[in-house]
Amino acid sequence: MELTGLFFYVVSLLIMGGIYALLCLALNVQWGMGGLFNAGIAGFYGVGAYTSAILSTAASGRHLGGFSMPVPIGLVGAALVAGITGWAVARICVRLKSDYLAMASIGIAEILRLVFVNESWLTNGSLGVSRIPRPLSDFTTGRMSDVVFLGFVWVIVLLVYVATSRLYDSPWGRSLRAIRDNEASALAAGKNVEKYRIQTFVIGCAVMGVAGGLSAHYFRFLSPTATDPLLTTFLVWVMLMAGGSGNNRGAILGALTIWTLWSVTEIFTNRLPPEWATRSSFIRMLLVGLLLQFVLQRFRSGLLPEKSPPVRFRKD
Numbered sequence: 001m002e003l004t005g006l007f008f009y010v011v012s013l014l015i016m017g018g019i020y021a022l023l024c025l026a027l028n029v030q031w032g033m034g035g036l037f038n039a040g041i042a043g044f045y046g047v048g049a050y051t052s053a054i055l056s057t058a059a060s061g062r063h064l065g066g067f068s069m070p071v072p073i074g075l076v077g078a079a080l081v082a083g084i085t086g087w088a089v090a091r092i093c094v095r096l097k098s099d100y101l102a103m104a105s106i107g108i109a110e111i112l113r114l115v116f117v118n119e120s121w122l123t124n125g126s127l128g129v130s131r132i133p134r135p136l137s138d139f140t141t142g143r144m145s146d147v148v149f150l151g152f153v154w155v156i157v158l159l160v161y162v163a164t165s166r167l168y169d170s171p172w173g174r175s176l177r178a179i180r181d182n183e184a185s186a187l188a189a190g191k192n193v194e195k196y197r198i199q200t201f202v203i204g205c206a207v208m209g210v211a212g213g214l215s216a217h218y219f220r221f222l223s224p225t226a227t228d229p230l231l232t233t234f235l236v237w238v239m240l241m242a243g244g245s246g247n248n249r250g251a252i253l254g255a256l257t258i259w260t261l262w263s264v265t266e267i268f269t270n271r272l273p274p275e276w277a278t279r280s281s282f283i284r285m286l287l288v289g290l291l292l293q294f295v296l297q298r299f300r301s302g303l304l305p306e307k308s309p310p311v312r313f314r315k316d
Contacts (some may be wrong), residue, residue: 007037011146014216015262017256018153019211022249023102023236024243026207027158032306033173037098040089041110041208041236045315046116046227047085048078048209053129054122056217060131060253063124070306071135075156082209084200090201094194128223131285132216153214157252160207164246170239176200182282235262238288242295246279246306253303261291298304 004148023041052074069077093104116123117136123129134140140148167173179186179193187193216222226232235258236310243254265287269280276283 008143011150015150015153017259018157019214020255020259021157021252022207022211022256024240025164026204027236027240028251030200030204033176036201037102038105039102040105040109042227042229042232043112044082044205044208045212046231049211050123051133051224052078053083053216053222054211054237056133064122068261075210078209078213079206082204086205092195105194120135128154130221132220134217161248238292242292244285244302245306247304250302250304
């Protein structure tokens with residue numbers, strides 16, 4: 001019985017690790033490849049989560065919905081709506097420097113969160129959206145649906161990893177890194193900096209939307225608390241910095257490492273005396289911060305630092 005419980009705990013850990021891996025891959029496209037400081041991850045994550053939930057749920061008088069579409073269609077919709085939202089934000093903010101872009105994206109994420117809370121006709125407000133289906137729910141029941149969902153999540157992670165790796169090695173990716181490293185030189189070489197940055201921001205936001213949709217389908221319930229910046233912005237940045245910015249493998253490794261630490265520490269903090277248990281989230285953040293300090297002192301570029309692809313020359 002204990003082994004069964006441990007098995008399903010690991011399954012749950014890997015499901016959330018896969019969702020965070022998607023968020024890290026998305027942020028790696030924006031920051032690791034494009035140098036765009038997006039501090040509003042929670043907003044685009046929430047847009048994708050609500051879009052997929054609304055598209056896939058049955059009719060309800062509490063919120064917009066009733067489309068009952070398959071889960072893959074809901075996730076495609078999440079990517080499209082989050083990408084369009086990212087395009088609108090990028091058109092306004094992408095010309096800003098990194099620190100100003102961070103402040104602007106935080107403000108936009110907070111605006112989106114207030115929309116989720118106050119527009120009850122759309123999201124049912126603080127009461128949230130329930131009965132969100134999972135893929136293949138007609139063929140799996142009970143806890144085995146978690147195992148099926150685990151495979152579903154990691155197939156998507158693999159697809160996104162392959163796609164972003166191809167982008168990194170492509171001429172588009174090399175141009176983007178040139179803009180990141182020296183914008184003036186890229187402009188002098190005739191690169192359309194604003195166009196590249198908008199494309200980068202949109203791609204990253206679309207993947208964040210997919211991660212949000214997967215989270216909604218996993219928990220089968222969605223409320224505005226799911227867009228907590230602590231868990232969907234700050235923690236993702238810690239994961240990417242620890243794993244290695246600019247390296248897709250590092251992004252996945254950082255997501256799994258930090259999420260495992262975050263989950264395991266919850267087991268210990270729940271056993272603390274009541275006066276300390278109320279501060280458990282702050283204790284866990286302290287531990288994550290200490291780990292990040294240790295990693296960055298020993299590995300300044302993360303556990304798996306960025307490595308530029310080899311340049312191949314034709315032999316004359």
